[in-house]
Amino acid sequence: MAKPSKENTPITEHLAYLLAQANREINRQLELRLSKEGVPVEQWRILKVLSDGNGHSMGELAGAVLLNHPTLTKMIDRMVSDTLVYRVQDPGDRRKVLMFISDRGKVLCKKLNSLAVDQEEHILESYGDKSTSELKRLLESLIDSSN
Amino acid sequence: MAKPSKENTPITEHLAYLLAQANREINRQLELRLSKEGVPVEQWRILKVLSDGNGHSMGELAGAVLLNHPTLTKMIDRMVSDTLVYRVQDPGDRRKVLMFISDRGKVLCKKLNSLAVDQEEHILESYGDKSTSELKRLLESLIDSSN
DNA sequence: CTTCAATTCTTGAATATTCAATATTTTCAA
DNA sequence: TTGAAAATATTGAATATTCAAGAATTGAAG
Numbered sequence: 081m082a083k084p085s086k087e088n089t090p091i092t093e094h095l096a097y098l099l100a101q102a103n104r105e106i107n108r109q110l111e112l113r114l115s116k117e118g119v120p121v122e123q124w125r126i127l128k129v130l131s132d133g134n135g136h137s138m139g140e141l142a143g144a145v146l147l148n149h150p151t152l153t154k155m156i157d158r159m160v161s162d163t164l165v166y167r168v169q170d171p172g173d174r175r176k177v178l179m180f181i182s183d184r185g186k187v188l189c190k191k192l193n194s195l196a197v198d199q200e201e202h203i204l205e206s207y208g209d210k211s212t213s214e215l216k217r218l219l220e221s222l223i224d225s226s227n
Numbered sequence: 228m229a230k231p232s233k234e235n236t237p238i239t240e241h242l243a244y245l246l247a248q249a250n251r252e253i254n255r256q257l258e259l260r261l262s263k264e265g266v267p268v269e270q271w272r273i274l275k276v277l278s279d280g281n282g283h284s285m286g287e288l289a290g291a292v293l294l295n296h297p298t299l300t301k302m303i304d305r306m307v308s309d310t311l312v313y314r315v316q317d318p319g320d321r322r323k324v325l326m327f328i329s330d331r332g333k334v335l336c337k338k339l340n341s342l343a344v345d346q347e348e349h350i351l352e353s354y355g356d357k358s359t360s361e362l363k364r365l366l367e368s369l370i371d372s373s374n
Numbered sequence: 375c376t377t378c379a380a381t382t383c384t385t386g387a388a389t390a391t392t393c394a395a396t397a398t399t400t401t402c403a404a
Numbered sequence: 405t406t407g408a409a410a411a412t413a414t415t416g417a418a419t420a421t422t423c424a425a426g427a428a429t430t431g432a433a434g
């Protein structure tokens with residue numbers, strides 16, 4: 081009888097793989113919806129975080145929208161050109177830049193939110209209410225336990 | 228009483244976001260382990276899929292390792308240079324290229340598997356046996372329901 | 375005070391990914 | 405059997421991301 085080693089487990093059974101696959105699929109669907117407004121998912125996240133009206137530093141934003149710092153800087157450059165957001169130097173700490181959402185950004189964000197809600201609703205239909213909330217709960221606790 | 232609209236749900240409660248966050252974190256951890264052998268996660272996936280010893284076409288591989296086609300081609304180019312895998316034209320359909328793992332690839336794959344198992348074990352410890360298998364189950368069914 | 379380390383953000387060069395176009399082979403209908 | 409459409413993989417140009425270095429500011433120890 082062979083030793084029951086986990087080393088030969090097919091890739092499709094690894095948690096890391098399942099997460100990547102699910103993420104890829106859901107993200108692809110969301111991308112598709114948001115492309116109606118020509119906006120990448122990351123920009124929607126940025127707008128959503130900023131839509132509390134407060135200023136958020138670049139470092140804070142980078143963490144919140146899951147982008148590393150230089151990538152965020154360049155994406156923000158584009159969004160500033162599109163007048164969706166704007167920079168203000170933090171008066172309390174001049175190393176920091178505070179990002180704010182513009183009026184135009186708010187308008188766009190509303191449209192994007194509704195597209196995103198459409199998707200969540202679509203998932204709820206095909207996947208089920210119960211599974212969805214259970215999955216969310218488990219993901220949250222996985223994220224917690226990883227820190 | 229305001230209408231209970233979902234449009235203002237914070238980003239952290241969206242399934243798409245939770246998936247992205249969990250994926251990012253778990254992937255980062257795996258990356259860290261595999262970097263001991265200087266191999267990106269995608270290459271481990273490729274080696275693992277090919278380690279059944281059969282030939283796999285590029286299209287098949289691309290789907291299995293979650294890379295799009297041109298990206299895979301270029302990654303395979305590198306792996307061929309490193310003599311981890313090799314190409315054979317499919318005799319039955321000469322449009323296709325069949326990929327095979329080399330002996331060197333097999334040796335590397337073994338080491339990588341054990342690093343990956345380490346990680347899964349680490350997750351099991353901190354996150355729990357039950358949660359892990361429940362999460363896997365839910366992810367699988369989410370993926371199924373998205374097709 | 376002053377200087378040195380740490381924090382925050384940006385920049386430029388090196389890499390990697392993606393999109394559109396191309397080349398090759400197969401399929402299939404006329 | 406021929407010719408057009410589909411399938412498969414690669415390539416090259418355009419974009420995007422990352423890594424390492426740089427500039428500015430703050431904090432804090434001496």
